[in-house]
Amino acid sequence: MNEPLVLGIESSCDETGVGIVRGTTLLANVIASSMDQHAVFGGVVPEIAARAHLEALRGTLSAAVTEANIRIDDLDAIAVAAGPGLAGALMVGVGAAKALAVSLGKPLYGVNHLVGHVGADVLREDGGEIELPTVALLVSGGHTSLLLVRDLVTDVVLLGETIDDAAGEAFDKVARLLKLPYPGGPHIDRVAIDGDPNAIRFPRGLTLPKDLVNHRYDFSFSGLKTAVARYVETADAVSIPDVAASFRESVADVLTRKAVDACREHGVTRLLLGGGVAANARIRALAAERCAENGIELRVPPLALCTDNGAMIAALGAHLVARGVAPSSLDFPVDSTLPVDTVRV
Amino acid sequence: MILAIDTSLGTSVAVVGGDIVTESATLDTRSHAEHIGEFIDRVITDSGLTPADVTTVVVGIGPGPFTGLRVGIAAGVAFAFGQGIPVLGISSHDAVAVGVDACTVVTDVRRRELAWTSYRNGVVVAGPGLTTEATLASDVDLTEFPEVRAGTISAAMLAAAAQQRIDRGDDLSSVAPLYLRAPDATPSNGPKRVSG
Ligand SMILES: [Zn+2]
Numbered sequence: 268m269n270e271p272l273v274l275g276i277e278s279s280c281d282e283t284g285v286g287i288v289r290g291t292t293l294l295a296n297v298i299a300s301s302m303d304q305h306a307v308f309g310g311v312v313p314e315i316a317a318r319a320h321l322e323a324l325r326g327t328l329s330a331a332v333t334e335a336n337i338r339i340d341d342l343d344a345i346a347v348a349a350g351p352g353l354a355g356a357l358m359v360g361v362g363a364a365k366a367l368a369v370s371l372g373k374p375l376y377g378v379n380h381l382v383g384h385v386g387a388d389v390l391r392e393d394g395g396e397i398e399l400p401t402v403a404l405l406v407s408g409g410h411t412s413l414l415l416v417r418d419l420v421t422d423v424v425l426l427g428e429t430i431d432d433a434a435g436e437a438f439d440k441v442a443r444l445l446k447l448p449y450p451g452g453p454h455i456d457r458v459a460i461d462g463d464p465n466a467i468r469f470p471r472g473l474t475l476p477k478d479l480v481n482h483r484y485d486f487s488f489s490g491l492k493t494a495v496a497r498y499v500e501t502a503d504a505v506s507i508p509d510v511a512a513s514f515r516e517s518v519a520d521v522l523t524r525k526a527v528d529a530c531r532e533h534g535v536t537r538l539l540l541g542g543g544v545a546a547n548a549r550i551r552a553l554a555a556e557r558c559a560e561n562g563i564e565l566r567v568p569p570l571a572l573c574t575d576n577g578a579m580i581a582a583l584g585a586h587l588v589a590r591g592v593a594p595s596s597l598d599f600p601v602d603s604t605l606p607v608d609t610v611r612v
Numbered sequence: 613m614i615l616a617i618d619t620s621l622g623t624s625v626a627v628v629g630g631d632i633v634t635e636s637a638t639l640d641t642r643s644h645a646e647h648i649g650e651f652i653d654r655v656i657t658d659s660g661l662t663p664a665d666v667t668t669v670v671v672g673i674g675p676g677p678f679t680g681l682r683v684g685i686a687a688g689v690a691f692a693f694g695q696g697i698p699v700l701g702i703s704s705h706d707a708v709a710v711g712v713d714a715c716t717v718v719t720d721v722r723r724r725e726l727a728w729t730s731y732r733n734g735v736v737v738a739g740p741g742l743t744t745e746a747t748l749a750s751d752v753d754l755t756e757f758p759e760v761r762a763g764t765i766s767a768a769m770l771a772a773a774a775q776q777r778i779d780r781g782d783d784l785s786s787v788a789p790l791y792l793r794a795p796d797a798t799p800s801n802g803p804k805r806v807s808g
Contacts, residue, residue: 307799308798314796317678317682318682318789320686321685321689321789324689324690325693328690328693355682357645358644358679358686359683360686361645361683362690363687363690364690365648366649366691366694367693367694369653370652370690370693370694370695371663372662375649496805597649597653598646599646601645
């Protein structure tokens, strides 16, 4: 079974994703998002996300199987994100995946959502095996993590993560301050085009020498958010484009500086971006610039594979099957704080 | 052969059909996601059946605490999808009212609230609604429809209730949960001030 056919289910946050892969070939990637329902709240509401997952479940399963043009009996395994993420949301996907596995008599792999983001890299146009080692910068509304991956199954290390807000949350909160719509990322990107990124020197969280002692690869965006709020409240004339551009520059600077630092310290010449914030134009551009300066290859999967999706879960599942990793036992729980070194629960 | 699933209180799964009634259940109200797969597997295997022998899936759609309730419904939907068979939804309270002339089924939905539904001969006459321990007697006619306080829902009884409703010709195609409560969330009124 060199090219296992795997269906993956993702429900850790506000996207219901069902993807199907054959080995490293993408056959289907169907996503239903409840993003619009969270807009009036300015952030993801867990109960609303969980309700939306259940509503979207049957439709996404059905659309994925149709899109992949497979017989469901031909699947070799089912994979599902078991964590980290919102517990109530994860439970919808896990409950469904367990029952589907029993219904079809197929093995089930409960996998790590964050490692799934890394696994998405195999689903490139040119196919092929994932190239390791790599540093992975995974940034979304739910997580901001820096990983060192030497082996997708046996050697995934968390170098650092946010100690307060996720970067995507910071974008949402600053967008609210600037009276821009939710989700904040794309709207801040849009207005920042006309702004000066050096107009206001906002703080760079956890980059001072004293912070680097214990938090070299950790992130903090709470202070930045507060600094932007204070500026907007107290400045005589606020240029929204300048604030947006300067805020975005601070986030992009810290994220890419720490990611490149990690590559250099560990002698790794590859950096993978993942998560919805990887869509941010400035973060991509600055990452490209700094990677080029340091002889690091930058990899950014297509957007539909960067944001949360079932195909990345399926891809990681297929990798586990191909490597001969045993399936999960049927009784695993969801784990909202699943550590990255647990690739399969 | 009906596969019935209820996670509105604990987790209960049953296969019912012909002379087979096999049930697997736990009272644990916080581990639905852990148990659901094994229970489905076990009731089918212990009945000497295979998943392909199941012709209909029935899920209890609550009322009940949401997080656990969704696990059973999601599982029912996915099992049915795998076999290409229908999944039907009925109130979890229906399972308690089977074979009782007149009753009010009452279950705990946490946060000091109770869910209730009044039945005559298995047919809903009032509810479902939410109340509290203090207001139950004034909200609900417990004289004509005496209280039956249920601490568990039996999936085998859920299957029996579903069979009666199928026989009556009821439309059971919706598996949307009986939430009875809006999500806890308030629209943002704009950012809080941070400067003095
Ligand atoms: Zn993610």
